[in-house]
Amino acid sequence: MKFVVTLDRDEDGMWIIECPSIPGCVSQGKTREEALENIKEAIQLCLEVRAEHGLPLTVETKQVEVRV
Template sequence: MKFNVTLDRDEDGVWIVECPSIPGCVSQGQTREEALENIKDAIAACLEVRAELGLSATSDKSANSILELCGKVSTKLG
């Protein structure tokens, strides 16, 4: 699956990355690259937990394999 993510820097220079289509799926990193790698792990963990709880993979009911929500950066899981 391909997910769009948002990527911003906080006031301390830490990169914050979020996957808007998966509620609560947020990560960070000291570098942009580290943040993007970390969000891949976070997405995988969030999807695993949502599956265990019997929830849909994303909050978007019409989601298919490509989610185009509000991301500036796209990351492919897998």
């Protein structure tokens, strides 16, 4: 399965990564690469937990470009 993730840096330089289509699925890493590896594990675990609780595995998300 493919998922879109968002990747940002916090004020301490840590990479924060989130999978918007899976509510609450967030991870982090000291490097961009570490964060990307960590979110893969987080996605697997989140999907397992959601399945165990009978929740929808994902929610619909849409990316829209906005100019300011």
